[in-house]
Amino acid sequence: MSRVYNFSAGPATLPIEVLEKAQSEMTDYNGSGMSVMEMSHRSKDFIGIAGNAEKDLRSLMKIPENYKVLFLQGGASLQFAMVPLNLFSSSKKADYVNTGSWSKKAIAEAKRYGSVNVIASSEAANFNYIPELNAGMFSPDADYVHITTNNTIYGTCFQSIPETGDIPLIADMSSNILSQEYDVSQFGLIYAGAQKNIGPAGVTIVIIREDLLGKAQNFTPTMLNYKIHSDNESMFNTPPCYSIYIAGLVFEWLLANGGVIAMEKKNRQKAATLYDYLDNSERFKGTVEVNSRSIMNVPFVTGNDELDAKFISEASSAGFKTLKGHRSVGGMRASIYNAMPVEGVEKLVSFMRNFEQANS
Ligand SMILES: *Cc1c(COP(=O)(O)O)cnc(C)c1O
Numbered sequence: 001m002s003r004v005y006n007f008s009a010g011p012a013t014l015p016i017e018v019l020e021k022a023q024s025e026m027t028d029y030n031g032s033g034m035s036v037m038e039m040s041h042r043s044k045d046f047i048g049i050a051g052n053a054e055k056d057l058r059s060l061m062k063i064p065e066n067y068k069v070l071f072l073q074g075g076a077s078l079q080f081a082m083v084p085l086n087l088f089s090s091s092k093k094a095d096y097v098n099t100g101s102w103s104k105k106a107i108a109e110a111k112r113y114g115s116v117n118v119i120a121s122s123e124a125a126n127f128n129y130i131p132e133l134n135a136g137m138f139s140p141d142a143d144y145v146h147i148t149t150n151n152t153i154y155g156t157c158f159q160s161i162p163e164t165g166d167i168p169l170i171a172d173m174s175s176n177i178l179s180q181e182y183d184v185s186q187f188g189l190i191y192a193g194a195q196k197n198i199g200p201a202g203v204t205i206v207i208i209r210e211d212l213l214g215k216a217q218n219f220t221p222t223m224l225n226y227k228i229h230s231d232n233e234s235m236f237n238t239p240p241c242y243s244i245y246i247a248g249l250v251f252e253w254l255l256a257n258g259g260v261i262a263m264e265k266k267n268r269q270k271a272a273t274l275y276d277y278l279d280n281s282e283r284f285k286g287t288v289e290v291n292s293r294s295i296m297n298v299p300f301v302t303g304n305d306e307l308d309a310k311f312i313s314e315a316s317s318a319g320f321k322t323l324k325g326h327r328s329v330g331g332m333r334a335s336i337y338n339a340m341p342v343e344g345v346e347k348l349v350s351f352m353r354n355f356e357q358a359n360s
Contacts, residue, residue, distance in 0.1 A: 005344040008322035009152050009297060009335040010175070010196040018249045018339075036245045041238050049241075050234070053248030060251060060260055061177075063184050063207060070206040070226065071234040071244050076102070076174040076193035078224070079204065080109035083146065083170055083189065086226050088114040089215035091141040095119045095167075100127040100151040101328060102172060110146070113217065117142070126329070127154040129289040133162040144168045144188060150176035150294050152196065153326040155287065155333065157294040161186050168212060176296045177205065178254060179338060180264040188212050197296070197337045199247035202240040254338065263338050270336045270345040271295035277349045283307075283356040287329055301331030308332060311355055320348050 006013040029036050032045050039046050054069050063069060072078070083106070084094065092114035096107045098121035110116045117139055120131035138145055145164045150157045152175040161182070162169065168188025177192040184190065189208045195201035206226065213227045222228055228236050254263060275293060278286040278300055287299045302308050308331050312324050325333040336345055 002319075004319045004321045005340070005348065006321045007334045007336070007340070007348070009326070009333060010193075011201050012196055012335055012337050013339045014199065014246070015250065015253045015339045018246065018253050021249055022246060037242050039241070041235060041241050046241060049245050049248055050239070053244055053251055056248065056251035056255055057205070060254055061182070061184055061207070066210050067184060068208050068210060068213065068226075068230045070208065070229045071239055071247075072204045072206055072229060073202065073240055075201070075204055076172055076191060077105065079172070079191040079206065080106040081112075082206075082224050082226065083144070083191070084110040084113040085220045085224055086216045087144050087168070087170070087189070087212060088217060090143055093117060093139060093142050095138050095142045095145040097121070097131065097133065097145075097147045098123055099130055099148050099156060100154045102151065102153070102174070103146075103148045106146060106148070106172060114143070119145075122156075127151060127156065128287055129292040130156050130158050135163055135165065138162075138164055138167055140167075142167050144170050146170045146172070148172040149182075150174075150179075150296055152297050152335075153328060153333075155294045155297045155299040155329075156289075156292040157296070159291065168209070175335075175337075176294070178260055178263065179267050179296055181260050194243060194247055196335075199250050200243045202243035203247055205247075250339075266342060267295045267336070267338065270340065270342055271298065273342075273345050273349055274298050274334060274336070277352060281352070281356055283359060284352060287331070296337055297333055297335050299325050299329045299331060299333040301325070301329075305330070307359060310359075311352075314355065315348075315351060318351055320351060 027035055030045060057069060094110055095117050098104060098118050107116055119137045120133055122129050122131050145167050149171050170189045171187050173190050174192045175196040178197055189212060192205045194203045208226055213230050216225045278284055283302055284300050287301060315323050323332045323334060325331040
């Protein structure tokens, strides 16, 4: 059996070393005689797994002491509600930047609990760029400012993090957490569903500054209260044990491979390989403004729907899978997360070059 190059936006490719390690431990974890799937979340083995996962994530992202790390469920989509439920604490106003479908969903959810000010949007240009932000745009009394650092569907990414002063900055980092260095202290809260750049679906990472805990609105369900999860070390109820275990293996893999600095270097190299080709191609072109480009998700088109379909089909037969673009952009999208090897992108580009020649 051979592995393909899987360019899926999520759930997405995982390091083969991680899958093989999980396979080797599948039926007997560490001499326990049972699978991680079968073990009590209160057992010594699982407490060890969860503790190591947190320790490794802290070390990878250099998470300061005054931040809590939570392993939750419900995906990034539940965070669209948990953020306003927990952080609309004073003015019940928040500033949002609308950079795509996920931002829009976050905005719609926040509106249910307070007042939302969309301070910038690239919607008129089908979200093909990140709007400029400056300090004067933020509402001085906002409870928080929300951004989506990387826009999975449109392939855009904030190239710098806005300075929001005393207003907590909240970031949906679902599709680029651990792909490049970020200074966690610039954020009040970071959240990310795991299935893009971390591990399997089912676990959501929340990194929250301690002073933002304990401010939930009265009607917030217990399970949606960050403080409850923080006070209970993410074990208020049964956590997504197996997803946490695999995420932990990915964190170990990242540490063994040079950490986030090394990943960022590799990711920039992969993205440059693809963008350089797109910029010089007569057949394919990228859809995003150059200075807003993501290094994780790269949408591109031929400008001809039939040719796009032909490319996707021939690429799939050649072992380059899940390249079909999201319906709101069309064409193709290559998601090149941490686990995509450099070689996968190089081979894709040479396949594209051959396709271009055959279809010129
Ligand atoms: C995938 C994605 C989401 C939704 O994640 P779920 O875990 O499916 O809820 C939200 N935001 C961004 C940026 C994403 O890429």
